Amino acid sequence: MTAIVVGASSGLGRALALELARSGKPLLLIASDARDLDAMASDLRLRFKATVATLAVELAASADPGARILASLADLPPASMLLLAVGMSRSDDDGTLGAVAVGQLLAINLHVPIAITQALLPALLESRGTIVGFGSIAGTRGRSRNIVYAAAKRGLETFFQSLRHRHLPSSLRVQFYRLGFLRSNLTFGLKLPLPVAEPADVARKVVAQLQRGSFARHEPRWWGIIALLVRNLPWFAFRRMRD
Secondary structure, eight states: OEEEEESTTSHHHHHHHHHHHHTTOOEEEEESOHHHHHHHHHHHHHHHOOOEEEEEOOGGGOSOHHHHHHHHTTTSOOEEEEEEOOOOOOTTOSSOOOHHHHHHHHIIIIIHHHHHHHHHHHHHHHTTOEEEEEEEGGGGSOOSSSHHHHHHHHHHHHHHHHHHHHSOTTTOEEEEEEEOOBOSTTTTTOOOSSOOBOHHHHHHHHHHTTTSOOEEEEESTTHHHHHHHHHHSOHHHHTTOOO
């Protein structure tokens, strides 16, 4: 049964692809850069003798990314896992972005994962599979940074809540992770108030949980305590938070 990783060429998506290949899963890897995907697929085939197919597509510019993915699955075993490790943020997302930039953030963080899920849902229900979404600690409470990004991630979590409400875990496992800071090119060199997690560590935990029902949780888990505190801070105190 094929595992599909969207956003597979870097960060958490790359770590997930590596962990899934290590466990012997046939893979369909999806990202925007064909050269990155080809190099990664060759490496996984060589190291793990894995079955790896790739699809290079500009997801934010695609009106129907799900249709492209369904076509790429034609020569692979049925889809049983969909991991949506796709996302984009901007340092200037402070309420001043123009319409094009806002549209790009909403497309990659909200439209793309919802559209792909809707397209693949019949196949995942048939295989009694697993779908995994990734939100962000930024969506805990709106503030003056990452404004559009946080709104999109909160919207994505609501969509996954709806999936969990509609489908029993016996027919579709729906899993959602609210991620804290991850080590990546986006966090490199930044002075962050809390530690960053290694994508490989998060990927190992995600893959280990793929067969274990439906849930929503923070990763690393201690971020749940931080989120609870942030949600319950009085407004006068929260208003002073900038980092």
